[in-house]
Amino acid sequence: MRLILLGPPGAGKGTQASSIAEKYQVEHISTGDIFRYHIKNNTELGKKVKEYTDNGKLVPDELTCEIVWERLDREDCQKGFLLDGFPRTLQQAEILEQGLKERGQALDSVISIEVPNEILLERLSGRRVCNSCGEPYHTKNKSPKVEGVCDTCGGEIVQRKDDLEATVRNRIQVYEEQTAPLIDYYKERDLLLSVDGTKAIEVVREEIFATLASFSSKDC
Numbered sequence: 491m492r493l494i495l496l497g498p499p500g501a502g503k504g505t506q507a508s509s510i511a512e513k514y515q516v517e518h519i520s521t522g523d524i525f526r527y528h529i530k531n532n533t534e535l536g537k538k539v540k541e542y543t544d545n546g547k548l549v550p551d552e553l554t555c556e557i558v559w560e561r562l563d564r565e566d567c568q569k570g571f572l573l574d575g576f577p578r579t580l581q582q583a584e585i586l587e588q589g590l591k592e593r594g595q596a597l598d599s600v601i602s603i604e605v606p607n608e609i610l611l612e613r614l615s616g617r618r619v620c621n622s623c624g625e626p627y628h629t630k631n632k633s634p635k636v637e638g639v640c641d642t643c644g645g646e647i648v649q650r651k652d653d654l655e656a657t658v659r660n661r662i663q664v665y666e667e668q669t670a671p672l673i674d675y676y677k678e679r680d681l682l683l684s685v686d687g688t689k690a691i692e693v694v695r696e697e698i699f700a701t702l703a704s705f706s707s708k709d710c
């Protein structure tokens with residue numbers, strides 16, 4: 491199985507990606523992890539990425555794709571993969587499609603976890619965390635017994651910069667501008683499976699498995 495998982499920030503993509511990869515016995519390829527690996531180990535690709543990020547520049551699509559292909563061409567990905575965080579732009583999707591074609595491979599499906607913006611905003615901007623032990627809280631459904639004080643360690647509960655409302659709105663907007671066009675791109679190629687991401691994690695997971703099962707049996 492060669493799969494892509496799409497979804498806005500706050501859609502629960504990472505959690506679902508792990509479950510899918512485990513069930514279908516394919517490698518979970520998170521581009522965030524690959525980038526961190528190359529930078530930490532100071533590889534040739536990592537050095538190239540750092541040249542951009544150190545200067546506050548975006549990593550070009552060609553370099554991102556080169557890094558992804560370096561990973562996808564390894565032995566453990568020959569039986570399949572689940573891409574998480576890639577492709578992020580239409581150009582990356584086109585480069586991926588071309589690369590697969592050259593290798594005589596093709597995607598099986600693209601799963602899109604869909605969540606309305608208001609819900610994403612509420613999920614992400616309501617996040618709080620203890621700055622001593624890292625225990626997560628949420629203004630909507632997980633408040634500490636004493637306001638601002640961690641139940642577990644008595645530490646201070648704070649809101650991360652990433653979860654500030656303005657930051658969250660910006661992250662959602664970037665997704666809409668750059669990544670949402672991929673939904674139409676894959677729909678045109680008959681690869682898109684949309685899943686309602688507003689439900690509980692376990693419900694969404696079961697829906698993904700059911701949709702994938704019905705989609706793959708269609709081909710037989």
Ligand SMILES: [Zn+2]
Nearest residue numbers: 620623640643
């Ligand atoms: Zn704590």
